[in-house]
Amino acid sequence: MKAISLGGRKSGRGGTLHVLGSDLAARIEAGETLLSAAVRGNIPFPHMCNVGECGTCKCRLVTGHIRLKRDISRHVTPEELSAGFVLACQSLAMSEDVAVEVPGMGRGRSTDPAPVQIDASVARVTPLAPGVLALEVDLAAEVRYVAGQVAQLTVPGAPGLGEPRCYSFAEAPARASPRRALFHVRHVPGGAFTDWLFAADRTGARLCFSGPHGGFRYHAADRPLLCVAGGTGLSPIKAILEQGIADGLACDVTLVVGARTQQDLYALDAITSLKERWRGRFAFVPVLSQEPEGSRWTGRKGHVTDYLCEVAAGHADRAAYVCGPPGMIDAVLDVLRGVIPPKHLHYDRFLDRGSAALGPSSAA
């Protein structure tokens, strides 16, 4: 059966969306996106942005027909498209029944912790750098997640703050308290949530927590690691490296962090702690793109891609984890694709009001 039809006609009737290898299924209406049907049917389908920007909802269409809403080539190569890979949020059902394979889901149940929606409150807010806060949140129940995943936060009852904002967990799940979660939050001027958070002391404020979500996560693998972070993209990378320490990884790791100036480099104590606890060789490479001439900075200047272009060939045996704003991710992927095999190249785009025209699950 030809799985993907770019110009097909709707069947006119709804049908069923099946997640192969599991007992998960949901009603799907004709012309509805696969992701919309999955979410409505309480299938814990990995997703973040809903608008084709993050790539989290990539799955493989095995049976049925879909029509793509937009070009998905940024996340799906022509070879992958031929093999049936699509973005669930950009795939409209054109046949009654559709079956997909979803990475991380299968064998009767999702292998991911199931997302929960629970009450939460602001426990503590700590400045990390200009325009960046550590946000600690008390949770009404224990929450399980995989390092690299995200949670959605809303402020109930506050005008304009009901739209979910996605933030990565900034600690490995084996944290001190399973009822507390830590996030790094960058202020996005004009972003309702961060304008609210940065405007006053919000300790004790009520939040609504939903999570975990997202397909970016730690994969236990016996390969050296190349981690690349831009801005608060450091938060999931930190969680992943903490998980590697908890798992006793002894491979080499190179952590490349891009920032504008020295002031914008944050969590340096946490990086030093990671370096001290890591069992293998740990190289930390900060790269500053806008450090003023004449400063005392003796480290690298330029963009992270300048550094990666120099070293990529020597890192072909690595598993890469890349997290940051979309422009940085695209530039880094341009360097690393063709060097690191796709199955070892993991990335997460941080989306905000300044980086894309977004749907309801974006960060701001």
Ligand code: FES
């Ligand atoms: Fe589909 Fe982001 S690309 S949820």
